[in-house]
Amino acid sequence: MSDELDTVVVPGVVDSALRAEFPGLRLDWTTVRAGMRDSPRELRRRLMDLSSRYRGASVIAMRTQPIPHAYRAFFRQIGLDPDITRIPSEEAAVARLLHGQFRPENLIDDALLLALIETGVPVWALDATGVRADGLGIRLTADGERLGRSEYADYLPARRLVVSDAGCVHALLFGAIAPGHEVSSRTERVVLFAVGVDGVPAIHVEEAIWVCVEALQTGARG
Amino acid sequence: MRRGAADGREGLVHWQPLVTWHRLGKEEVVEVLEHRRSGSLVPPAAPSTAVTEDAERAARRTMRAQIARLEQQLADAFVTAFPMGGLEPVAGLPGQPRLLDLGELEQLRDELTERLRRARATISERAEAHAANRVLLERMLIEPGRYRFVRLSRADIGEPGCGAYEVRPRLGLIGMLMGWWQVKLSSGCPLPRGRRRSVRRP
Numbered sequence: 001m002s003d004e005l006d007t008v009v010v011p012g013v014v015d016s017a018l019r020a021e022f023p024g025l026r027l028d029w030t031t032v033r034a035g036m037r038d039s040p041r042e043l044r045r046r047l048m049d050l051s052s053r054y055r056g057a058s059v060i061a062m063r064t065q066p067i068p069h070a071y072r073a074f075f076r077q078i079g080l081d082p083d084i085t086r087i088p089s090e091e092a093a094v095a096r097l098l099h100g101q102f103r104p105e106n107l108i109d110d111a112l113l114l115a116l117i118e119t120g121v122p123v124w125a126l127d128a129t130g131v132r133a134d135g136l137g138i139r140l141t142a143d144g145e146r147l148g149r150s151e152y153a154d155y156l157p158a159r160r161l162v163v164s165d166a167g168c169v170h171a172l173l174f175g176a177i178a179p180g181h182e183v184s185s186r187t188e189r190v191v192l193f194a195v196g197v198d199g200v201p202a203i204h205v206e207e208a209i210w211v212c213v214e215a216l217q218t219g220a221r222g
Numbered sequence: 223m224r225r226g227a228a229d230g231r232e233g234l235v236h237w238q239p240l241v242t243w244h245r246l247g248k249e250e251v252v253e254v255l256e257h258r259r260s261g262s263l264v265p266p267a268a269p270s271t272a273v274t275e276d277a278e279r280a281a282r283r284t285m286r287a288q289i290a291r292l293e294q295q296l297a298d299a300f301v302t303a304f305p306m307g308g309l310e311p312v313a314g315l316p317g318q319p320r321l322l323d324l325g326e327l328e329q330l331r332d333e334l335t336e337r338l339r340r341a342r343a344t345i346s347e348r349a350e351a352h353a354a355n356r357v358l359l360e361r362m363l364i365e366p367g368r369y370r371f372v373r374l375s376r377a378d379i380g381e382p383g384c385g386a387y388e389v390r391p392r393l394g395l396i397g398m399l400m401g402w403w404q405v406k407l408s409s410g411c412p413l414p415r416g417r418r419r420s421v422r423r424p
Binding site: 077 | 301318334
C-alpha cells in the first residue's frame with residue numbers, strides 16, 4: 001500500500017469550553033513521512049507560478065475575501081490584532097510582495113506554503129517524535145503550564161489557546177511552536193495540523209492538509 | 223427580549239425581566255432583575271447559575287458577531303481608503319491568543335467602532351477634498367488666467383499615478399506678457415533610476 005493510502009486526516013479534539021464559545025473552531029492533523037531536504041524542481045516551479053497570482057491590488061483587497069476575513073475576525077475574537085499579528089495568508093502575501101516571489105526554502109516549508117496559498121488555510125508541521133499517538137487538539141492553558149517540555153520552556157499564562165496533545169503544549173494557536181518541537185534536520189516523520197475557524201468550510205481545512213501531504217510525498221519520491 | 227412573560231396569571235403578579243450588565247473592575251456579570259409591577263405576594267426567584275452562564279455565553283456570542291461585522295466594515299474601509307492614501311497604521315504590540323471575557327470583548331467592540339468611525343471620517347474628508355479639487359481643476363480649465371501657476375497633483379483629485387496639473391504661460395515669458403495661459407499635465411512618474419549623472423570627460 002502506498003504512503004498516500006496510509007495517510008489519514010484526523011479531526012483533533014477541541015476543548016468543550018472552547019467548542020461552546022467557537023463552534024467553528026477545528027483542528028485536523030495527520031502524520032506523514034518526510035524530512036528536511038531541498039524541494040524538487042516541480043514544487044519550486046509551482047511556487048513560482050503561484051507568485052504571479054499576487055499583485056499589490058489583490059493583496060490589499062484580500063481581507064475582504066471570505067476565508068481571510070474569517071481568520072481576521074477570529075484573530076480579533078481571541079485578542080490578536082490582525083493589523084499587528086498578520087494572519088498567515090496575509091503574511092505570505094506580504095512576503096511575496098516584498099521579495100518579488102515566493103522564495104523556496106526547503107521541502108517542508110515549501111509544502112506548508114503551497115497549502116496556504118492554494119487554500120488560504122494555514123498548516124503547521126511538528127516533529128512527530130514529540131507528539132503522542134492519541135493526537136493533537138486545541139485547549140486552554142491552566143496556571144503553570146509551559147510551552148514545550150524543555151527544562152527552559154517559557155511559562156504560559158492561564159486561558160491561552162494552545163495546540164497540545166495529552167502530554168504537553170506544542171504551540172500557541174496561530175503562534176510560536178515550542179522550541180525543540182519544530183521540524184529539524186533529524187526529523188523523519190512530521191505531524192501536520194491545520195486550524196479552521198468559523199466561516200472556513202471544513203473541506204478547505206482537510207484540503208490544505210492533503211495539498212501539503214501530496215507535495216511532501218512528491219518531494220520524497222523526487 | 224421578551225417583556226412581561228408572566229403577565230397571564232390572573233393579574234396577581236406581573237414580572238418584567240430585564241437583563242442589565244454591570245462592570246465590576248475587569249469582570250462582567252449579568253444580573254437578571256425581576257421588576258414587579260403590582261402585587262407583592264411572590265418573592266422573586268434567584269436566577270440559577272446555569273441560566274446566568276447561558277446568558278453570558280449568549281452575550282459573548284453576540285459580541286463576537288458584532289466584532290466580526292466590524293472587522294468586515296473595517297476591511298471595506300481599508301480597501302476604499304487605500305487609493306486615497308490609506309489609513310493610519312495601527313500601533314501596538316503582538317499579543318497571545320486567549321479567551322476574552324465579556325468585558326474585554328465589549329472593550330474590543332468599542333475600540334473597533336471608534337477605529338471604524340475614524341476611518342470613515344478620514345475617507346469622507348479626503349473624498350470632500352478630492353471633490354473640491356476636481357471643481358478647482360474644472361475652473362482652471364475654463365479660466366486658466368484666473369489661476370496662474372496653481373498646481374494640482376493627480377493624487378489631489380483622487381487619480382492614480384504620478385503627474386500634476388499646472389496653469390502655465392503659453393510660450394513662456396511671451397505668454398505671461400500676453401496673458402496666454404493654459405493647463406498642462408506633467409508627464410508621468412519619474413524613472414526609477416533617477417536623472418542620469420552627466421559624465422565628465424577629461
